[in-house]
Amino acid sequence: MKNKAITSRDVDFAQWYTDVVRVARLAAYSNVKGCTIMEPNGYALWEEIQNKLGGMLKATGHQNVAFPLLIPENLLNKEKELVKGFAPEVAWVTIGGQVELKEKLCIRPTSETLFSDYYSQVVKTHKDLPMKYNQWCSVMRWEKETRPFLRGREFFWQEGHTVHATAAEAEKETYDILHIYRTFLEDTLAIPVIWGRKTESEKFAGAVYTLTVEALMYNGVALQSGTSHYFGQRFSEAYDIRFLNLDHEMEYAYQTSWGMSSRIIGAIIMVHGDDNGLIIPPRIAPIKAVIVGIGEDEAVMKAAEETEALLKQAGLTCYIDRSDKSPGYKFAQSEVNGIPLRIEIGLRDLSENKITVARRDTREKIAVSRDIDLPAYLEKLQNDIHDNLYGRARARMEQLTFVAKDKAEVAAIMAKQAGFIKGDWCGRHECEESMKEISGMKSRCILEGVAPQIGKCIACGAPAKHAVVWGIQY
Amino acid sequence: MKNKAITSRDVDFAQWYTDVVRVARLAAYSNVKGCTIMEPNGYALWEEIQNKLGGMLKATGHQNVAFPLLIPENLLNKEKELVKGFAPEVAWVTIGGQVELKEKLCIRPTSETLFSDYYSQVVKTHKDLPMKYNQWCSVMRWEKETRPFLRGREFFWQEGHTVHATAAEAEKETYDILHIYRTFLEDTLAIPVIWGRKTESEKFAGAVYTLTVEALMYNGVALQSGTSHYFGQRFSEAYDIRFLNLDHEMEYAYQTSWGMSSRIIGAIIMVHGDDNGLIIPPRIAPIKAVIVGIGEDEAVMKAAEETEALLKQAGLTCYIDRSDKSPGYKFAQSEVNGIPLRIEIGLRDLSENKITVARRDTREKIAVSRDIDLPAYLEKLQNDIHDNLYGRARARMEQLTFVAKDKAEVAAIMAKQAGFIKGDWCGRHECEESMKEISGMKSRCILEGVAPQIGKCIACGAPAKHAVVWGIQY
Numbered sequence: 035m036k037n038k039a040i041t042s043r044d045v046d047f048a049q050w051y052t053d054v055v056r057v058a059r060l061a062a063y064s065n066v067k068g069c070t071i072m073e074p075n076g077y078a079l080w081e082e083i084q085n086k087l088g089g090m091l092k093a094t095g096h097q098n099v100a101f102p103l104l105i106p107e108n109l110l111n112k113e114k115e116l117v118k119g120f121a122p123e124v125a126w127v128t129i130g131g132q133v134e135l136k137e138k139l140c141i142r143p144t145s146e147t148l149f150s151d152y153y154s155q156v157v158k159t160h161k162d163l164p165m166k167y168n169q170w171c172s173v174m175r176w177e178k179e180t181r182p183f184l185r186g187r188e189f190f191w192q193e194g195h196t197v198h199a200t201a202a203e204a205e206k207e208t209y210d211i212l213h214i215y216r217t218f219l220e221d222t223l224a225i226p227v228i229w230g231r232k233t234e235s236e237k238f239a240g241a242v243y244t245l246t247v248e249a250l251m252y253n254g255v256a257l258q259s260g261t262s263h264y265f266g267q268r269f270s271e272a273y274d275i276r277f278l279n280l281d282h283e284m285e286y287a288y289q290t291s292w293g294m295s296s297r298i299i300g301a302i303i304m305v306h307g308d309d310n311g312l313i314i315p316p317r318i319a320p321i322k323a324v325i326v327g328i329g330e331d332e333a334v335m336k337a338a339e340e341t342e343a344l345l346k347q348a349g350l351t352c353y354i355d356r357s358d359k360s361p362g363y364k365f366a367q368s369e370v371n372g373i374p375l376r377i378e379i380g381l382r383d384l385s386e387n388k389i390t391v392a393r394r395d396t397r398e399k400i401a402v403s404r405d406i407d408l409p410a411y412l413e414k415l416q417n418d419i420h421d422n423l424y425g426r427a428r429a430r431m432e433q434l435t436f437v438a439k440d441k442a443e444v445a446a447i448m449a450k451q452a453g454f455i456k457g458d459w460c461g462r463h464e465c466e467e468s469m470k471e472i473s474g475m476k477s478r479c480i481l482e483g484v485a486p487q488i489g490k491c492i493a494c495g496a497p498a499k500h501a502v503v504w505g506i507q508y
Numbered sequence: 509m510k511n512k513a514i515t516s517r518d519v520d521f522a523q524w525y526t527d528v529v530r531v532a533r534l535a536a537y538s539n540v541k542g543c544t545i546m547e548p549n550g551y552a553l554w555e556e557i558q559n560k561l562g563g564m565l566k567a568t569g570h571q572n573v574a575f576p577l578l579i580p581e582n583l584l585n586k587e588k589e590l591v592k593g594f595a596p597e598v599a600w601v602t603i604g605g606q607v608e609l610k611e612k613l614c615i616r617p618t619s620e621t622l623f624s625d626y627y628s629q630v631v632k633t634h635k636d637l638p639m640k641y642n643q644w645c646s647v648m649r650w651e652k653e654t655r656p657f658l659r660g661r662e663f664f665w666q667e668g669h670t671v672h673a674t675a676a677e678a679e680k681e682t683y684d685i686l687h688i689y690r691t692f693l694e695d696t697l698a699i700p701v702i703w704g705r706k707t708e709s710e711k712f713a714g715a716v717y718t719l720t721v722e723a724l725m726y727n728g729v730a731l732q733s734g735t736s737h738y739f740g741q742r743f744s745e746a747y748d749i750r751f752l753n754l755d756h757e758m759e760y761a762y763q764t765s766w767g768m769s770s771r772i773i774g775a776i777i778m779v780h781g782d783d784n785g786l787i788i789p790p791r792i793a794p795i796k797a798v799i800v801g802i803g804e805d806e807a808v809m810k811a812a813e814e815t816e817a818l819l820k821q822a823g824l825t826c827y828i829d830r831s832d833k834s835p836g837y838k839f840a841q842s843e844v845n846g847i848p849l850r851i852e853i854g855l856r857d858l859s860e861n862k863i864t865v866a867r868r869d870t871r872e873k874i875a876v877s878r879d880i881d882l883p884a885y886l887e888k889l890q891n892d893i894h895d896n897l898y899g900r901a902r903a904r905m906e907q908l909t910f911v912a913k914d915k916a917e918v919a920a921i922m923a924k925q926a927g928f929i930k931g932d933w934c935g936r937h938e939c940e941e942s943m944k945e946i947s948g949m950k951s952r953c954i955l956e957g958v959a960p961q962i963g964k965c966i967a968c969g970a971p972a973k974h975a976v977v978w979g980i981q982y
Contacts, residue, residue: 065583065625066613069576074641077572098551102543103577103615103646103662104599109539125578126603127615130661131650132596139540141577141601141615151539167548172577176605187604188577 036309037366043309047253051181054303057370058312061182068180068187072296075371076183078320079299080190084170086318087192087218087294094210096166096194101148103171104139109147113272116146119239123175125187141174146240146265146291149195150273157287159278160199164207168194183300184508191295197275197287201266204288208264211292212245215260223298224315224424225249225305226431227259228454228503230479233466238291242266248478248503250431251304254452256478256505259301262292300508305427306395312372313394315423316416323352323412324368328361328380337379341389341408348409352377369394374419375412395419435503439488440495444504445472454478454505458486458498465493469504478503510783511840517783521727525655528777531844532786535656542654542661546770549845550657552794553773554664558644560792561666561692561768568684570640570668575622577645578613583621587746590620593713597649599661615648620714620739620765623669624747631761633752634673640681642668657774658731658982665769671749671761675740678762682738685766686719689734697772698789698898699723699779700905701733702928702977704953707940712765716740722952722977724905725778728926730952730979733775736766774982779901780869786846787868789897790890797826797886798842802835802854811853815863815882822883826851843868848893849886869893913962914969918978919946928952928979932960932972939967943978952977
């Protein structure tokens with residue numbers, strides 16, 4: 035039986051997505067054009083992401099800070115590539131306190147400019163380095179389209195900005211962060227990814243190179259899930275960040291920046307969700323289990339409360355659904371909300387000294403004795419659910435990854451089913467551009483350390499330099 | 509011996525404040541006019557505040573959300589008092605994506621408008637109520653002055669917005685929140701406060717009434733530390749938030765809003781700090797203890813590492829200062845940074861099976877045997893430090909609270925020493941206004957349930973209606 039408030043994902047995936055976001059109360063459209071509201075269920079996910087990913091960043095020596103929301107025009111203009119990349123899509127404040135401003139200020143689309151300006155003031159010698167700052171904030175880009183979590187004018191993210199005394203250390207940081215993103219996506223969100231280097235035309239404006247992790251949604255569309263940029267000395271030269279090096283000479287510093295955004299909530303929805311709603315991977319779930327009593331009997335309520343106390347004591351976040359709805363409604367609601375585990379307590383089970391545990395991923399119901407160590411059992415079950423979610427997403431990604439030797443083959447594949455296309459590339463911009471003819475397909479990344487498979491460019495047939503993954507994207 | 513980088517607070521309090529903020533690396537001025545940067549030490553305090561106060565709000569059923577940064581002009585204009593209060597000091601976005609906007613958008617100075625607009629869409633019946641939302645974000649008001657944490661164009665806060673089915677429930681919420689703020693300030697930040705109701709001219713624009721908690725800084729200047737507003741049906745009428753009540757009639761809902769901001773970090777600095785720098789109350793300290801080894805001996809480093817491991821295992825955040833500075837420099841640094849405890853480990857102490865614990869509040873050094881239960885001892889010591897910080901702040905507040913019968917007396921007191929002035933008030937606006945002649949003094953709050961002490965208005969001598977606390981403020 036499927037949830038009637040949710041369109042089937044195989045019938046209309048875009049509508050399914052919108053339905054899940056609405057019915058699970060993750061986000062709502064606002065009367066502010068281009069901006070959505072993160073409702074409690076959506077924001078709770080974002081808080082868990084901040085806790086878990088933030089913990090990984092702190093554990094590796096990154097420190098949280100808060101930089102200004104606004105950037106004066108002259109500061110934005112200092113790094114030419116960056117301004118070219120972002121100036122067309124920023125929002126400008128031109129009036130403050132009822133007075134027209136002498137210099138307009140943009141709402142940050144990203145904060146390299148502000149961090150670089152700060153670093154230019156505080157970095158003096160190699161002893162000050164590295165500085166590894168991060169901030170959790172929202173940024174604004176004047177998008178035309180609005181899709182909750184995926185696209186909109188304002189979105190939430192973390193942006194890390196680091197400065198180092200050597201190129202090698204900054205490059206290591208760029209890769210270390212990518213590894214943190216991969217680990218977080220795979221081990222916490224149960225989302226398998228591919229990773230690699232962006233092509234010149236897809237890299238971040240102003241970067242020497244950009245590393246990326248890319249995930250594949252249920253419908254075969256890619257989602258860029260985190261990027262890590264190596265800047266070399268490009269920003270330090272533009273913003274004059276110099277330090278006294280070990281040779282007692284002034285040297286321009288080496289920088290990185292990197293970010294993961296609230297889009298990742300869209301990935302959680304689209305990788306794991308099903309026709310009954312959201313499925314939250316257990317390690318990121320704000321609530322691990324909901325307890326539903328069947329019937330009004332005192333014995334049922336007593337058992338529910340005992341179970342709640344037992345689980346809470348073990349640090350497992352849960353609650354009893356005490357609403358005046360039917361058990362069936364409550365079951366459906368816990369599924370819509372994607373809560374990993376449901377514990378059903380009824381008189382019949384109790385008479386056999388049992389309760390029923392339902393797992394959200396498989397919708398399987400398991401009768402368990404009340405004598406077992408329930409918290410330990412549920413702990414293990416959560417790991418099973420994680421493994422199952424990861425495993426089926428990985429199998430799907432592999433199923434939807436196709437090797438193609440030329441554009442005709444790509445077009446034939448994409449006509450049937452979107453997915454990752456592995457295809458070699460000669461490295462020329464024109465060939466990359468020409469791939470857009472097929473459903474607007476772009477390069478996702480150049481696979482690092484992987485030799486071209488077929489040896490000929492997917493677009494022109496010339497000798498290939500790179501193994502590339504292509505795809506259409508959100 | 510005092511820290512030479514910090515001006516004495518009795519010589520120049522404003523300069524002392526600026527010095528502490530700079531030397532403890534709490535915040536820095538940015539090249540964005542009116543905006544400061546929260547550096548790692550400052551932001552770590554803000555994160556602790558978010559954790560602790562946020563935990564109290566969650567425990568009382570409040571849910572975190574994220575609403576848009578921008579407010580369209582027409583939405584801001586719906587509640588007349590609010591727009592009168594805030595329109596003069598907002599920043600307007602007039603250009604987005606290189607196009608002049610048809611309707612300008614302001615950066616939120618506060619978000620009653622956005623929450624009310626949302627509630628008008630989702631609140632249908634009494635079953636939907638109450639809704640108790642909160643968000644942690646930054647807001648912008650086009651201030652002329654910039655002082656880190658105290659005043660500036662952008663500041664951080666939490667803003668709660670709740671909607672209820674009855675006036676009684678909404679009023680209870682208004683008082684409950686004030687109680688949470690008082691408890692947080694006193695029990696976590698060790699900051700004693702007075703509390704009461706704002707006068708008509710000092711209340712929030714659009715509120716029926718505003719409750720406030722007010723703290724007194726070392727120099728006798730007041731700092732409004734948290735406010736809680738009861739709106740009655742004013743916003744629900746302006747934004748059309750109606751619900752089907754128990755009598756099956758449509759009724760306008762009852763609302764509250766309330767906020768505590770990053771100004772509270774300014775209060776921590778100015779209530780507890782001394783000439784050696786910051787003093788962080790232990791319960792909000794991101795780092796509870798720093799460990800300093802004296803000398804390079806292997807036995808010292810081994811003991812330092814053992815101590816660190818022991819404390820971390822007990823959940824007490826600490827680190828070994830491994831910088832290549834002298835012990836004296838490290839001691840001073842731990843004091844500048846306001847870390848509640850310092851553990852000094854030297855060969856002489858070790859030969860007697862001892863280590864030295866220094867507490868930041870009294871700068872007292874205590875030699876303790878290595879055989880005691882150190883984590884338990886430090887836990888108790890932290891409570892002692894909290895009590896001592898609270899006690900001395902409370903004693904100072906009482907010392908600096910004066911009763912006055914008329915303006916001549918107030919002027920005489922204020923000429924010597926700023927502080928809280930308890931003085932009765934007839935309730936007339938002119939009298940309140942006339943108090944500003946004395947150093948710009950304003951009413952801090954009307955004490956609730958406290959009868960006038962002298963019985964005559966402090967300004968005009970007419971029969972008094974209210975016991976009021978007056979003061980000058982940040």
